[in-house]
Amino acid sequence: MGLQPLEFSDCYLDSPWFRERIRAHEAELERTNKFIKELIKDGKNLIAATKTLSAAQRKFAHSLRDFKFEFIGDAETDDERCIDASLREFSNFLKNLEEQREIMALSVTETLIKPLEKFRKEQLGAVKEEKKKFDKETERNYSLIDKHLNLSAKKKDSHLQEADIQVEQNRQHFYELSLEYVCKLQEIQERKKFEFVEPMLSFFQGMFTFYHQGHELAKDFNHYKMELQINIQNTRNRFEGTRSEVEELMNKIRQNPKDHKRASQFTAEGYLYVQEKRPPPFGSSWVKHYCMYRKAAKKFTMIPFEHRSGGKLGDGEVFFLKECIRRHTDSIDRRFCFDVEAADRPGISLTMQAFSEEERKQWLEVLGGKEALFPSFNRAIIPRPEGSAQLDKMGFTILRKCIRAVETRGINDQGLYRVVGVSSKVQRLLSMLMDVKTCNEVDLENSVDWEVKTITSALKQYLRSLPEPLMTYELHGDFIVPAKSGSPESRVNAIHFLVHKLPEKNKEMLDILVKHLTNVSNHSKQNLMTVANLGVVFGPTLMRPQEETVAAIMDLKFQNIVVEILIENHEKVTVPVFLRRTPLPAAWTRFPLRLPRLPLPLGTLDQTGTTCLQTGAASGTGHPLPQVRPDHPQSSGLTLNLQPHRAAAQLLHLLHPNCHLSPSLFLPL
Incomplete structure (x- = not known):
């Protein structure tokens, strides 16, 4: 478990647990600061003392190997795990270089020392200054409250009112400062990974030019370097999206703090x-x-x-x-x-x-006192206002018109879907498309009145305006789970299963959209919109949590990964769910059954994801057949609970000679 998210709504309660979480973030930043300081010192030793280069490399490698980034939330993306593992990869690389006894001239000042010093001074130093202000304001705020509460009630009303105003102003200032400090703490936790690893990557690139065998080493390292650059860029893109969402949530809470109080077990x-x-x-x-x-x-x-x-x-x-x-x-x-x-x-x-x-x-x-004048502390979560967009025939018409126009006119436009149109024009186009009277009159494929960026923005706006996200609130958490863990195959299987749990209209619209996005990604050399870039754009569009919290925003990167899986595996995910053959457990070797390769004649899927095969009226027995349920998370097989001999005989009798069981039906446990 990584660092717990700092919720903006907790700034107003300022609870003891909130303070504990803040201290955990501060301790982690201090640890990072000390580590970077030590690393800078080690880097300078490399420049100043070539005679002790081998020892300095060992120390440097040791530091890299032992440090591990902390993260906010309960899981990391694959890109973040690769970034974390990159420090150990760099360490192994240095150990290999240590065998080279040749004198090397290293120039790491520009590529490593200055960026780290800049990050430590401007980023970590800024957080330290914010901490000082936050601690000082905390002391001042509660001292003023203590002093204010000690005022005698017998003082003049004017004096008391003036004191009340002063305390309230001070409290508001404290809350503002608390919000800014919490935002800064979480921003630096997310930023430090790529801000730190990027200079390291530059440092290693510089080493290749100075080593006698640098060219060969660079060739060996090139593949990993390119993958790491992609990991860093993906993490940076997700960070930018997350940061904007966090700032938007912070501003909402700043304006109406009482309307964003989190649900609590306490009244x-x-x-x-x-x-x-x-x-x-x-x-x-x-x-x-x-x-x-x-x-x-x-x-x-x-x-x-x-x-x-x-x-x-x-x-x-x-x-x-x-x-x-x-x-x-x-x-x-x-x-x-x-x-x-x-x-x-x-x-x-x-x-x-x-x-x-x-x-x-x-x-x-x-x-239950006498003055029951105000609503309770725990207000219900205010639902999002319902937009005028609906998942109906008109909605499918809008989607298809926009997609045809984009694929006809702008499939190779750079930054497709990332570059936004003018807000007023986007709103006007969407209004015309959603009006039955004007929809058919709008010619998006041939008209020069509507730019491609206006069309793409209108499409995204329509999807965001749906009363419920296309991938539904109900399945939001289920979609996030496989993106956080498991093998690539198990992730695809899980997403496959969940897509087919969507309502028919949602599934149909998602299929149309993802097929289009797959086409967009196939032209990424021209439009620069890779699968990862499309995930950043459409993750928040197709999936959004029902409650806006910092913890939910931290899961935004996993929403992006879900969309990436949908795009990369579009053909697999859209195939209907079938069953595929798998070996029986060893416990049932007394009743060997071979399950060949065609659909089962009968089958139902209950709410837990368990498939129950039952005898039909033609069999005349009325006995249920054995249940088929998911096996161990690491296994893609199924367990057949064959209980009585009769059940095994019924199963053998009922199955077609060529039926087939597929693990894509099941979620990992």
């Missing part, structure tokens, strides 16, 4: 100050707690947490709520207070203080 959660009474003459103290409440069970949990103590969690306290009562200002010298009484602690009540009047009202509403 309400947040910081409250809890009064801790002490024996005379010590009075009482107010301790900040992170509080969580589950309304269904009336379970209240509070954990002491103080940022100034190093962010360490204290021992939690749990009780069951009996009632909640609002405290009047004249009964206590603090604002925003309310009392809660525990059902399992008779006669004992706790006084709590919220950060503001609005938050107090929200807590009162959730806890």
Whole structure:
């Protein structure tokens, strides 16, 4: 498991776990910074001391071999894994060079040292400065809140209102800074891979020109170098797409933070100050707690947490709520207070203080107090507004008209589908295409009024405007799973199976589109739109999560991979799902069956992906035949659970002499 994503919505809660995740990201960047610093030092040793070149190479190789990039989320793409493995490949290459005893003159200042120093100074250094500001603003914000909450409620209203405004402005500034810092942290985690590996690649390229046998070594390394360059470019392209999505989500949350609160197991959660009474003459103290409440069970949990103590969690306290009562200002010298009484602690009540009047009202509403004026903390996820585009006959007409025009006029245009059209013209064209009265009048193949980039943008806009993505919300997670792991063959089999679970209209439109994209990729030498580039463009278009979060955006690269698989394996994926012969398990050698090569006469697919063969009315037996289910993830075979002898006899009797079972029907477990 890599680093956990930092959700922008968590900036507003600023929970202890959010702080722990931030510290994990900071620790990883510090580790990277120290490693790059050491690597720069090693590189300078290579330049300054040719007599100790062999020792410096061994140290350099050792550093590369032991370092491993951390990643955000729960999986890496194949390109990222190749980039990670590239450091070990570079290490092995250096070990081979060490056998060469010839004196070599290395000039690595321009190719390695300066780019790393620039990355460390401009990128990692910028994050350090952001961390200082973030820590300083954290201290200032909570110190100001502490001071504000200690204001006596007996002060003049004008004075209190002015103080409220000042605190709110400061809190808003803190939230803004927190959002920027979280965005910067995640951006540098994603950027560091290609920003670091690219100078390394240049460094190795430079070495070839100085070694006596550099030409031969370069020939041996050339194939891997080209693959790595593709990996880096793919990762960079995906990073650019991810970064724009992250920034868009950050801006949405900045404008309406309450509308983007994440679903939580708790009805309400947040910081409250809890009064801790002490024996005379010590009075009482107010301790900040992170509080969580589950309304269904009336379970209240509070954990002491103080940022100034190093962010360490204290021992939690749990009780069951009996009632909640609002405290009047004249009964206590603090604002925003309310009392809660525990059902399992008779006669004992706790006084709590919220950060503001609005938050107090929200807590009162959730806890069943008297002022139930505001909606609960956990708002329902606001669904995306339904567009006017529909998956109907008109939609298929739009798709086919646009595809014919593109393939007729612009199949060789550079940057096809990547270059966007003018927004107003795209919207006007799409409106005309979606209007029954004007659709047939629009001639995209011959008219010069509509540029190819306008047509491609209109096509993408139509697909994005569908009420549900073409590959559906329901199957979104299922499509992502095989893109994260497994062999290339198992990925294709899994995607094959899932495509045939799509509704018929979705599957039909996807088939038309992917066939077209395959044609586009076949002209990549002219239009420069490789399969990877098309994946970057159409990944977010054909697949999108139902809830917008940073974690979902981090899966954007796997959406791209799914689209790449569809394009590269279009002919395989569009073939209907059949069954293919496979050997029986050893346990059933007493009942040997040969399953030859034609479709099964009868078969059903249940919701779990299990194929059940059943006897038909013609057999007259009414007994179910054995189930066929997926075997071990590494096996493409099937397991036939032959139970009684009768079932085996029925199976042998029913199967056509030439029937055939295909593993493409099944998902890996």
